[in-house]
Structure formats: structure tokens, C-alpha cells
Amino acid sequence: MADPPNTRIEVDDETTRLAPSDEDAAPCLLVVGPDGAVAHPLPPRGQLTLGRSSGCDIVVDDSSISRRHAQVIVGPPLCIQDLGSANGVRVGQVLLEPNTPVVVEPGTVIELGSVVVVLHRPSMLAVTAAAPPRPSAGADERPSLMPDGPPLVRDPGMQRLYAIVERVARSDLSVLLLGETGAGKEVVAERIHACSARASGPLLSLNCSAIAENLVESELFGHERGAFTGAHKTKPGLLESADGGTVFLDEVGELPASTQAKLLRVIEERQVMRVGGLEPRPIDVRFIAATNRELKAMADAGTFRTDLYFRLNGISLRIPPLRERPSEIEPLARRFVARITGASPSATISAHALHLLQRYGWPGNVRELRNFMERAAVLAGGSPITADHLPPEVTGRHTAHPEPQPGPGSGSSLRSEMGELERRRILDALEQCSGNQTKAAELLGMPRRTFVKRLDAYGIPRPRKGTRST
Secondary structure (H helix, E strand, O other): OOOOOOOEEEEOOEEEEOOHHHHHOOOEEEEEEOOEEEEEEOOOOEEEEEEOOOOOOEEOOOOOOOOOOEEEEEOOOOEEEEOOOOOOEEEOOEEOOEOOOEEOOOOOEEEEOOEEEEEEOOOOOOOOOOOOOOOOOOOOOOOOOOOOOOOOOOOHHHHHHHHHHHHHOOOOOOEEEEOOOOOOHHHHHHHHHHOOOOOOOOEEEEEOOOOOHHHHHHHHHEEOOOOOOOOOOOEEOHHHHOOOOEEEEEOHHHOOHHHHHHHHHHHHHOEEOOEOOOOOEEOOOEEEEEEOOOHHHHHHHOOOOHHHHHHHOOEEEEOOOHHHOHHHHHHHHHHHHHHHHOOOOOOOEOHHHHHHHHHOOOOOHHHHHHHHHHHHHHHHOOOOEOHHHOOHHHHOOOOOOOOOOOOOOOOHHHHHHHHHHHHHHHHHHHHHOOOOHHHHHHHHOOOHHHHHHHHHHOOOOOOOOOOOOO
16 A cells, blocks of 8 residues: 555665655556557546447557457446456466456556556656657667577567557657566566667666665766765766667666665756765666565555556566566577577477476576576587486485486586686676575575575585675
């Protein structure tokens, strides 16, 4: 539940009053069709029909829409129901039963045929009509969040998700990506940017959980020379550098409370103040945020600012974990092997190995699959990948290092090379996460228990809390 209209939120000597008009004002519906996004204000109470007929309250001229497709019931709460349409109504990808009202929260994706509708709060970012997409910059022109190439989408649920992504990208509405660690939120973020009118602008990202708290504001907002010890020169922040493009805030739920307050002001005023600066600088960016935590529950509990949550959650998209999209495991595994070996994406993986990959639960999702297949490719040394090249988490064996089959380049030197590679990646992850083992494990796509076992296997001392690894 959102904070009452007159509740004050104290954050490091900064006080923000939630405006009653903002919380109590009726929301609007954002209809995202083939020609762009149109916002339709809703009355405080009542019922409205959506459909292709000119007699509907909200006319949606699209061939996938029935003449009387759906009805919105403005409460509270706000509900939507299917009026027996031909192509159905989906809320969060769940198909509704006809004439059965379902409560809808702000930011939830509603699909009417092939048209996307979003319940939109007045407090969220203003939505403008979409401009024609500009050509996306090539991979050699700007950094990519997708080191493994364009998205590989085989699962029907993922195909529906990416269809929504391409339509939502046409608006400037902020997007909140939800899903487990390693599920591919950053890949979806890049797709949103690539399909938007900002595609030729920069896409810059910040992992809010992998940077020390005292450095977050400098990274986001920039700083002036002499603003603090070590600030030897002026540095523009991420928000300034992404002007005209998109900012991707990964693990946004980890932002410190004081930074949340300042980020909220930036979103509201479209200006950024560098640390130690005197004059604000205008910015034009789109915000995409991602988290593996339940941000709404955090907002309800007071551990994340409710008003910032509303502004970031213009629309929320949930990326399903890899275990719910088994049809993508094999092609992804082959892609990762091909990237390491330089071989064809049809690189040989034995039927038994594929069976084990399909059976595994993938708590680390796509990131864990990538790490395991890179390891297997090194062990195989150019030979077909078998079950012996897979880690014990997948095979169920409890040996520290499975023996590879004989083949070109295999042997003790190859195992040593693989071990050193994995050891270095663990040390790098610990360094990036300031010694935090849980965050380092998430960064590598490993379950924490597996990560701790790796530390012991490689003789890496477990860093104490608050210290860096060396």
C-alpha cells in the first residue's frame, strides 16, 4: 500500500511530502499500438469500454481488437474484464476468463489482442507521442549489454514478452524489469533501447549492487573537481553522459536511501546536480530499472521510496527464469560454446549432456548456463562436450573436478588452465563486489553455496565483511 497522502518521508535531512493530488488523482490508460502511445485519462469512478467500435469510450483502431473488446471498471480498485473478445485479454500474460473482472495495479501490462495497455499514474513520467525509431547504432559504435549477440527467443512466453517490448519501446515511459538474477534483464533493456526513438543515442548502465555506497552518487550524478578527497578532476556522471539516450539501473533496489531521494528529484525536474556543483544541468534520458527483489513489497515496507517506485514503474515486465523456458536451454548452450571455441553454433554436445542440462534447475539462470558452458568448452578442448565436462551441480556427481575425455588439447595442463580461469573470475567478482560473497556469486550466476565451495577448492580465503579481496 502506498504511503498516505500527508505522510512525510525523512531521508538524510531531506523531507518529501507526497502530494495528495498525486496519490488521489484518477489514473490514465496508456494505449500502445502500432502507431505509438496515446494516454486516456480515466474518471474518478465509472465504467469505460475499449474496442474498435466508434461507440466505445476508448476507441482502439487495430485489426486484433474486437468491436467491444474489454471494459475498465474504475474503483477503487481498478479492474478490467474481457467482454468476450475474439483475441482475448491478458493481464501479466495470464489469459482472462470472459466477463470476470480482475484487479489491475499501476504498471501492469494488459494485452488486448496485439495492443498493449498500461495503467498509468499521474506521478509517473510524462508520456509523449512516439517518434519514428532511428536506426540503431552498430556494436562497434557504442557499448553493448549483450556480449552474446542478439536475443535468442524460442519460448512462446518470451516471444510474447519481446512483442510487448517492441511496442512499449516506442513510448518514453520508464520501464521496471523484474526477474531472478541472471535471467536476462539487461538483454531486455538493450532491446527496449534498440527499438526506441533513442536507439542512436547512448545506452549506459550502472549495477547499483556492485559499487560502494559512497561512490554511487558520484557515478550517477558526477562530481566537480575538489568535491571530495580524490576528486582531482571534474567528472560527468552517468545521467549526463547518457543525455539523449537511455540509463539502465540494474539492481535498483540496492540504491542507498539518500541516493533514492536525489534520483527522484532528477526524474521530476529533468536536471542533475553534480556532487560539489552549484548549477543544475538539464538532461534528457529514459530510465530502465531492474531488480531481482520485490520492489513493491519494499516500497510497502518503507525500505524503498514509494514515490520513486511509482516513477520507475511506468510499466513492469517480468522476465521468466530459464527453468520456465526449457526450449531455449539447448540453443543457448550451443551459442555459448560457439562463442568460446569459434566453432559453428551447432557445436556438438552429447545427447546425455543435453539431457542433464534440461533437467537442471538453473538457479543462476542464463548467466549460470553461460559460465558452465564456457567451462565445459575449455575442458573439452575442441572435442564434443559430454557429461564428463559438466560441473557436479549439473551431473549430480560430487567430485570437485570431473575428468575430461581424452582429446586434442586435453590433459592436466588444460584442467589447470580452466581452473586458473575460473579462479581469476572469482577473484575479479569479489573485487567488483568489495568482498561481498553473495553479490559476487550473483554476478557470476552461481548459487552462493557453489561459490563458497569454489573458494575452498581454489584456496581463496573468504573475505571478511567490508574488506576487499586481493
